[in-house]
Amino acid sequence: MEAGTLRARGGPAIGDRSSRSRALDPLLRWVLTGLAALILLLIGFFFVRLFIEAKPAFDKFGYIGFVFDNNWDVSKEIFGAWPLVVGTLITSAIALVIGVPVAIATALYISELCPRGARQPLTILIELLAAVPSVVYGLWGIIVLAPKLHGVEQWLSDTFSFLPLVGGPVSIPNCFVAGLIMAIMILPIVSAISREVMATVPAQDKEAALALGATRWEMIRIAVLPYSRSGISGAAMLGLGRAIGETIAVTIVIGNAPNVPDSIFSQGYTLAAVIANEFNEAASDPTHRAALIAAGLVLFVLTLIINAIARYYVNRASRGNKRTVPTGMAG
Amino acid sequence: MTTLAPVSGRRRTVDRVSRGLTLALTVVAVLPLIFIIYYLIKEGIGAWSGDFFTTDPTGRFLGDPGGIKSAIVGTILMVALASAIAIPFGIGVALYLVEYGKGGRFANLVRYFVDVMTGVPSVVFGLFVYIVLVVTKIGGTFAGWKGSVALALLMLPVVTRTSEVVLNLVPDSLREAALALGAPRWRVVFRIVLPTALPGLVTGSLLAIARAAGETAPLLFTAAFVFGTQFDLSQRMNSLPLQIFNDVSQAQDRLVQRAWGAALTLVALVLLLSLAARLVQRRSRLA
Amino acid sequence: MRCSLVRSNQWLAALSAAALALGVAACGSDDESPSGGSSGGSSSSASSKQGGTINGAGATFPAPVYTEWAARFKDSTGTTVNYQAVGSGGGIAQFTAGTVDFGATDAAMKPEEEDAAKKKGDPVHIPTVLGAVTVSYKVDGIDKGLKLDGATIADIFLGKIKKWNDPAIAKVSGNTSLPDKDITVCHRSDESGTTKNFTQFLADYSKEWESGPGVDKTVKWPTGTGAKGNDGVAGCVKQTDGAVGYVEQAYALQNDFTTAAVKNKEGQFIEPSLDATSAAGEGAEVPEDLKFSTIDAPGAKTYPISAVTFLLVWQDQCKAGIKPATAKLVKSWLDYALGDGQKLAGELQYAALPAPIQQKAQAKIDALQCNGTAIG
Numbered sequence: 001m002e003a004g005t006l007r008a009r010g011g012p013a014i015g016d017r018s019s020r021s022r023a024l025d026p027l028l029r030w031v032l033t034g035l036a037a038l039i040l041l042l043i044g045f046f047f048v049r050l051f052i053e054a055k056p057a058f059d060k061f062g063y064i065g066f067v068f069d070n071n072w073d074v075s076k077e078i079f080g081a082w083p084l085v086v087g088t089l090i091t092s093a094i095a096l097v098i099g100v101p102v103a104i105a106t107a108l109y110i111s112e113l114c115p116r117g118a119r120q121p122l123t124i125l126i127e128l129l130a131a132v133p134s135v136v137y138g139l140w141g142i143i144v145l146a147p148k149l150h151g152v153e154q155w156l157s158d159t160f161s162f163l164p165l166v167g168g169p170v171s172i173p174n175c176f177v178a179g180l181i182m183a184i185m186i187l188p189i190v191s192a193i194s195r196e197v198m199a200t201v202p203a204q205d206k207e208a209a210l211a212l213g214a215t216r217w218e219m220i221r222i223a224v225l226p227y228s229r230s231g232i233s234g235a236a237m238l239g240l241g242r243a244i245g246e247t248i249a250v251t252i253v254i255g256n257a258p259n260v261p262d263s264i265f266s267q268g269y270t271l272a273a274v275i276a277n278e279f280n281e282a283a284s285d286p287t288h289r290a291a292l293i294a295a296g297l298v299l300f301v302l303t304l305i306i307n308a309i310a311r312y313y314v315n316r317a318s319r320g321n322k323r324t325v326p327t328g329m330a331g
Numbered sequence: 332m333t334t335l336a337p338v339s340g341r342r343r344t345v346d347r348v349s350r351g352l353t354l355a356l357t358v359v360a361v362l363p364l365i366f367i368i369y370y371l372i373k374e375g376i377g378a379w380s381g382d383f384f385t386t387d388p389t390g391r392f393l394g395d396p397g398g399i400k401s402a403i404v405g406t407i408l409m410v411a412l413a414s415a416i417a418i419p420f421g422i423g424v425a426l427y428l429v430e431y432g433k434g435g436r437f438a439n440l441v442r443y444f445v446d447v448m449t450g451v452p453s454v455v456f457g458l459f460v461y462i463v464l465v466v467t468k469i470g471g472t473f474a475g476w477k478g479s480v481a482l483a484l485l486m487l488p489v490v491t492r493t494s495e496v497v498l499n500l501v502p503d504s505l506r507e508a509a510l511a512l513g514a515p516r517w518r519v520v521f522r523i524v525l526p527t528a529l530p531g532l533v534t535g536s537l538l539a540i541a542r543a544a545g546e547t548a549p550l551l552f553t554a555a556f557v558f559g560t561q562f563d564l565s566q567r568m569n570s571l572p573l574q575i576f577n578d579v580s581q582a583q584d585r586l587v588q589r590a591w592g593a594a595l596t597l598v599a600l601v602l603l604l605s606l607a608a609r610l611v612q613r614r615s616r617l618a
Numbered sequence: 619m620r621c622s623l624v625r626s627n628q629w630l631a632a633l634s635a636a637a638l639a640l641g642v643a644a645c646g647s648d649d650e651s652p653s654g655g656s657s658g659g660s661s662s663s664a665s666s667k668q669g670g671t672i673n674g675a676g677a678t679f680p681a682p683v684y685t686e687w688a689a690r691f692k693d694s695t696g697t698t699v700n701y702q703a704v705g706s707g708g709g710i711a712q713f714t715a716g717t718v719d720f721g722a723t724d725a726a727m728k729p730e731e732e733d734a735a736k737k738k739g740d741p742v743h744i745p746t747v748l749g750a751v752t753v754s755y756k757v758d759g760i761d762k763g764l765k766l767d768g769a770t771i772a773d774i775f776l777g778k779i780k781k782w783n784d785p786a787i788a789k790v791s792g793n794t795s796l797p798d799k800d801i802t803v804c805h806r807s808d809e810s811g812t813t814k815n816f817t818q819f820l821a822d823y824s825k826e827w828e829s830g831p832g833v834d835k836t837v838k839w840p841t842g843t844g845a846k847g848n849d850g851v852a853g854c855v856k857q858t859d860g861a862v863g864y865v866e867q868a869y870a871l872q873n874d875f876t877t878a879a880v881k882n883k884e885g886q887f888i889e890p891s892l893d894a895t896s897a898a899g900e901g902a903e904v905p906e907d908l909k910f911s912t913i914d915a916p917g918a919k920t921y922p923i924s925a926v927t928f929l930l931v932w933q934d935q936c937k938a939g940i941k942p943a944t945a946k947l948v949k950s951w952l953d954y955a956l957g958d959g960q961k962l963a964g965e966l967q968y969a970a971l972p973a974p975i976q977q978k979a980q981a982k983i984d985a986l987q988c989n990g991t992a993i994g
Binding site: 583 | 673681682683685686688689698700701702715716717718845846847849850852853854855856868869872873966
């Protein structure tokens with residue numbers, strides 16, 4: 001038990017247990033614990049402060065009133081956020097409807113179907129989508145995508161005008177383009193998590209299906225998809241959480257109209273976009289500012305709930321996997 | 332061995348069609364990236380020039396619109412400060428969770444709240460810093476360092492999460508060996524755990540930096556927007572995302588082109604950071 | 619165990635130290651001190667420049683002329699004027715909150731806004747220039763000078779007139795070959811003095827507008843796309859075939875927009891121009907606090923949607939929290955605006971103030987104080 005002979009490059013022997021070095025141990029522990037506690041305090045403060053600032057708006061319009069009243073009128077100081085909530089929901093729904101199937105397909109292709117060599121490059125390409133900043137998506141969206149889609153959207157709107165929320169004039173910035181851009185933005189995260197979940201499907205399930213004569217697709221249908229369902233739902237919800245909070249790209253392409261949109265091809269507004277657009281003039285108007293912060297709070301709570309649900313599903317998926325008897329192949 | 336029944340034509344068709352569809356959708360997924368990069372280069376390269384990087388935007392209506400020097404300087408400074416705050420903080424918390432907090436209730440609470448933080452929209456962080464620091468006029472009104480604080484809040488949960496994953500991958504056997512030789516805990520952390528996990532930590536940090544560099548919303552409320560180059564973080568500062576946001580809705584073509592040039596610069600910066608992260612990751616000897 | 623990674627540790631430490639050093643050290647720009655010309659005046663004037671920086675925020679309506687003034691002001695005095703064009707609402711808000719040294723707005727402060735500001739001090743409105751709010755459109759098939767009147771424009775912005783070949787437009791414009799195209803309305807998403815002036819004009823000619831969206835810096839737009847700033851609306855108009863929006867004349871000219879000839883009070887259809895805008899200012903009645911409006915001004919040659927824009931400053935700057943040195947700079951900026959700036963305005967098609975109003979405004983500037991004493 002002498003001082004160890006192991007010496008790191010320079011410095012005292014690693015086994016040196018002088019009293020000075022022993023005193024540093026509790027110090028380290030305290031510092032690190034302090035940092036961890038600081039995070040808790042920070043988040044607590046964050047939530048409390050937001051709530052306090054938002055309270056005047058909730059007091060004036062009521063919690064239900066603020067969220068469900070269909071009247072966002074800044075000049076008359078009436079702040080009913082329903083048009084914003086609807087806009088947020090519509091664009092997120094479009095993002096999910098378009099983005100999730102594509103993400104799942106991508107995850108499936110990469111994990112099950114594509115040649116070994118293509119796996120890494122494809123993964124990198126999908127991940128690169130996440131590297132593009134939101135404002136660049138907005139720039140590309142409004143300059144390139146929205147004008148190019150205008151014709152197609154007009155045709156869709158005319159052809160499917162019997163559907164609810166379709167039909168009528170098509171504007172260049174609109175909810176559909178916003179949803180589409182959001183779909184592209186959530187692709188990487190939904191795809192990555194789905195891939196991870198699919199990777200945990202036990203090989204023996206897949207092999208069993210193949211051994212029984214299933215085609216590749218049938219194997220996927222039988223073994224991979226049902227197994228991954230929970231995890232994929234979780235991934236989709238995480239994507240939804242991300243989509244809801246998207247601000248800059250949305251405000252550039254959505255048209256900023258504080259009305260409940262007549263169709264997915266007309267302008268809309270979201271909770272996040274309204275904060276970015278209006279906070280500047282709310283600086284000295286207490287009611288307006290409280291209303292914007294309340295919108296931020298609603299957004300925050302929405303993402304909290306959605307992420308909690310997502311976590312539940314993803315955890316359920318991974319818990320389920322752990323229960324499977326390990327086959328000796330790394331799970 | 333009995334031969335298995337041959338696959339029917341119908342099943343084969345379904346198989347082919349489904350696989351084709353999956354491939355098609357994958358291609359669809361990759362298309363936007365290709366389009367964006369194509370347009371970025373096509374429109375942005377035209378804006379790049381010596382002047383572009385060395386002159387400030389003038390904000391003038393007539394005459395020379397100027398370049399994006401102040402935006403680049405501002406982004407570098409603000410992101411650097413944000414990283415200096417968030418990375419040590421995040422790694423510290425991750426260290427706590429891994430070294431001292433396994434299974435404890437406090438640690439689980441911290442972990443849960445860090446997870447919560449990852450889901451918070453960046454605009455809400457900006458709003459928070461606006462309420463707490465800008466409106467209260469602590470240290471002036473709009474300031475670059477406040478933008479850094481907002482960015483740091485954004486980076487913190489990312490750094491913590493990725494660092495926790497990497498630190499967890501350091502084999503316990505290494506720690507135990509050092510402890511068995513009589514090393515105090517702190518030395519185990521600084522001489523064994525951190526160096527082993529370093530590539531992973533660097534990767535996670537670089538990715539967080541890349542994310543922070545591209546964020547616009549938190550800076551809208553905190554650092555505000557100016558034209559001139561500013562080295563003093565206690566004053567308003569320009570930044571690449573804000574510059575792009577400002578130029579994107581303009582009707583003047585050359586301002587829009589400046590937006591493309593700035594976007595190309597920003598994406599190049601982010602890609603460089605992501606590439607560096609990947610390269611560092613390859614050098615890691617952990618899983 | 620190999621410790622080659624320790625070296626990377628040191629490298630990383632050095633990197634972060636360098637980053638920190640960059641950020642903290644070298645506070646190059648000396649911002650608040652007025653002396654020393656630190657902001658690099660480029661002219662070769664021998665006299666010592668006053669230097670320094672002042673921050674302002676507000677309307678996008680006069681932003682073209684203000685930024686031009688700022689550039690020339692810097693050349694001659696070395697003082698940097700950071701003007702953030704965030705809209706009149708943002709300007710008033712930031713001014714009241716004290717986050718800027720001066721504000722700018724095309725919409726005079728409302729009583730509630732003045733009350734909120736009174737906590738800090740008395741806000742003073744200094745009119746600077748007049749500009750024209752054009753009704754700009756981009757329609758393939760309609761040339762410039764489409765004749766419109768207030769009621770028709772109101773109906774367009776109310777969403778009641780949806781197509782360009784609507785009989786109402788044909789009737790007032792006398793143009794029978796209008797294309798069958800959807801009208802896309804472009805309006806402001808932020809609080810804007812331009813909006814207030816425009817909606818004032820609409821309300822004067824449309825009861826439905828007056829009782830509906832009303833007159834304010836921001837209203838509940840029944841239809842259309844919202845964009846930030848005059849520049850954003852210009853971008854919106856430029857982008858869509860069939861779009862119509864209200865933008866200040868400088869923006870319309872810069873983008874070669876076709877603008878409507880709007881019917882004025884005397885029944886004449888007038889296109890926006892420097893002369894027509896100046897005509898609106900002639901003979902305007904100006905109250906003591908200089909808060910006047912030229913919307914729907916009388917005169918046969920007047921462009922009816924001409925608007926005044928104001929700079930907002932505190933009566934007692936230092937009591938309101940502005941440093942004495944900065945207060946001097948603000949006054950010198952105002953002097954410039956009401957002096958050399960007036961000659962420059964015409965270059966950008968903004969009309970200078972009529973002489974009597976200019977004198978009154980100058981008197982207000984001279985009366986500004988710092989802690990009870992006049993600013994030197």
